[in-house]
Amino acid sequence: MPELSHSLLAWWEVHGRKDPALKPWMFTKDGRWPEPHEHLNVLECWIAEVMLQQTQLQVVLPYWTRWMERFPTVLALAEADEQEILLLWQGLGYYSRARRLHQGAQQFLRTYGKGLSDDAFDRWPRDLESWLALPGIGPSTAGSILSSAFDLPFPILDGNVKRVLSRLSASSTPPARNSKELWVLSEQLLSREQPRNFNQALMDLGATVCTPKNPSCQQCPWSEQCAAYASGDPLAYPVKEAPRELPFQVIGVGVVLNDAGEVLIDQRLNEGLLGGLWEFPGGKQEPGEAIETTISRELQEELAIEVQVGEELISLDHAYSHKRLRFVVHLCQWRSGEPQPLASQQVRWVQPQQLKDFPFPAANARIIAALLARLHPEEGTAAA
Ligand code: SF4
Structure with missing residues (x-):
């Protein structure tokens, strides 16, 4: 030794x-x-x-x-x-x-x-x-x-x-x-x-x-x-554990806009991997469910609002150590209901330009960039 x-x-x-x-x-x-x-x-x-x-x-x-x-x-x-x-x-x-x-x-x-x-x-x-x-x-x-x-x-x-x-x-x-x-x-x-x-x-x-991957033993x-x-x-070496299949889940996400052009975000509860961060609302797709249905159902269950689910904004995959997620994100138009934080700490309507002032999980940065590019196509990547 x-x-x-x-x-x-x-x-x-x-x-x-x-x-x-x-x-x-x-x-x-x-x-x-x-x-x-x-x-x-x-x-x-x-x-x-x-x-x-x-x-x-x-x-x-x-x-x-x-x-x-x-x-x-x-x-x-x-x-x-x-x-x-x-x-x-x-x-x-x-x-x-x-x-x-x-x-x-x-x-x-x-x-x-x-x-x-x-x-x-x-x-x-x-x-x-x-x-x-x-x-x-x-x-x-x-x-x-x-x-x-x-x-x-x-x-x-x-x-x-x-x-x-x-x-x-x-x-x-x-x-x-x-x-x-x-x-x-x-x-x-x-x-x-x-x-x-x-x-x-x-x-x-x-x-x-x-x-x-490449030890320089010499x-x-x-x-x-x-x-x-x-x-x-x-x-x-080190001897590896037998590989295990990571669970895969599709998450329907709604980027909800109101008539004033504001976007709806919610703050996650403090528990868990991403606790306390902000996100666009959404949730897990049920077996056999259309993604548009997932989004309107989740927004109803978690925020008590009705929305018109519009076109897809972006779809992206994200791997965590214990699961793989695919986020399918649609633009939505708010129709009715005052948003309630039924499954979060709080909800907020914010101007899209204010999104940078809130801490989001890494996967959401691409959603924000896609939204800003959609709202301001003339600014190209500068808007993102
Ligand atoms: S000799 Fe052993 S400890 Fe050194 S780099 Fe190679 S594997 Fe690692």
Whole structure:
């Protein structure tokens, strides 16, 4: 284990992603990689680690930059309006992460008071349990925050690290059912002298060398000890679960316009994957049902309105991790009934140009672009 740890750190000294333009939260305010045991801004590390939970580094960076400009302190985040938070998160997906950051900041303030800032390092918790008590923080995110910010020896086990360690050990069990063994391995490998650098090195190895589809084993500091490489087929690891067919569902969506040219949107309930976001109303197509019938039925059931379902505006497919959806979107003309939020938090008539001010799920961006292009064809893509 010490040999593996040393060889990884030696590789990282030369090849690690130590670019302040790529991971600004990992650098001191004067632009240096921190010395051992030197502190970093805890809030910056916390936000980055939560954004990185399901998203790649390059995608996260502009979101993180905008977020830290707007919410540079725990107090600013705790006191923020949730709609603004969701708007800043728009496009990153897994919106519950944003809401939990908001709740976490409020919980921090209740526990530690308003003086919590990056200057007050002694007031930030340094134990795993305090971080795990926050919503949306698991052991890997907590370990990453503590090792990044304080250089404390806590192991990590995110998706990339699971892949690397599954290959290193040529584990015959899929990672989802092998996390106990992988945690032990991550802990055993962890350098006690340089935990921050070691965890960064492990993540960098997974992101740049031991990649999912094309591992560069010739460049890997662990190639001599790696059991997957020794097997001659590193791509056979991690062992995969038997594939399962994702359920498929057609969703009828109504873009409802009234006589004033306003469009109807509703805000989803807070539960679930896209909770709290805005959307165009609609719902699942029943077996054998025409899509126009689906739309008028759903608008009647969920908003208590009658509409004239018009022509199709756009049809688009969207895959989530657990299901595939096809949205068939029709323009509709409102006929009667005051819209009621029977299955949502609230409903609103807005001018089409105002849609950009509301946080929508990613799939809706194309619906909005299609609507604006339909309403203002002369403006072409500029309207979108
Ligand atoms: S030798 Fe290849 S498979 Fe093994 S850890 Fe390195 S890159 Fe991954």
